[in-house]
Amino acid sequence: MKNPILLDIPSQLDTERLILRAPNRTGDGSIVNQAIRDSFSELKAWLPFAQKLPEVEETEINLRKAHINFLKRESFRFLIFKKETNEFIGSVSLQGIDWAIPKCEIGYWINTKFSGSGYMTEAVKALTNFGLNHLKFNRIEIRCESTNLKSRAIPEKLGFELEGVLRNDDLSADGSKLTDTCFYSIIL
Template sequence: MNPLLLEIPLYLETERLFLRAPNQSGDGSIVNEAIKNSINELKDWLPFAQTIPSVEETEVIWREAYINFLKRESLRFLIFHKDTNEFIGVTSFEGLDWDIPKCHVGYWINTKFSGNGYMLEAVNELTELGLNQIKFKRIEIRCESTNLKSRSIPERLGYSLEGVLKNEDLSADGTKLTDTCIYAKIPN
């Protein structure tokens, strides 16, 4: 089936959160503010967070993310708290291979919301969407071996650690080689 014909929701809801595709003007502004608030934590793990982008640059990135969502090239969701409407973070399906079909999940959180289980809840919802509705045959989560907070997400959600690739990637700042953990979940 052509992935453009897949019915993929623009909005998902969990007990405490809602996840929304980046389909609103101004999304870049709220994402940019979260990057500013979280830059010290994000820069250790994410190449895009080595510097704080301008609001305009972030807006362009999120408008492109919506285009990519519609083209089914990546499926990013912004995460919000249901009660307060506060922006919590981002989770996404990336590296989509529709021939298998498979993907990997990415995520990052606004530091002020870290430690509340929000990302676990959001990634669980995305995993359920991927396996049960989109019908992915494989979902991966890849993260640096020393990023214990990130590793706890797939471990708590029942993903299997399939291996650790030694010297597989560069650190977020590009200064050293790092090891990458590959977790995967497949349909039962």
């Protein structure tokens, strides 16, 4: 495989209802930060980054670092926008990339007010297809806490195989207890 830095990676992917765009615009931090604030209680239960409300500047820094990682081909974070209204919906990423295999993991979160409309399933499907067909990954994984039923529904709908449940594999988002991790994958 050629050096990943030479890969032509589009900064935007389109689906029927969504635009997935790399976090490459100044000011993305304020819209993402607002979504984190709007969904804080739901995100706090599952995501270590959402244990305290970030300042807008912290979110902006995080997104600029994500853009650098995108350019370095170390991970590919996309911000999700609703095509009709340009509202920010959430974030989806190809992360934990191992170019030697090649394989990666998909991570995601959604603004609570858009939950239950199939948007995240649509975004994850688009990123899965992109990873398998454009980047030629041989394996894509999704890991989530066993009790996070909404998150588990996405790989199950998209034909990922549950390879197993890793017992006492991780700490809860707040670090207070051991949790089990569901391990899903899809392969070529």
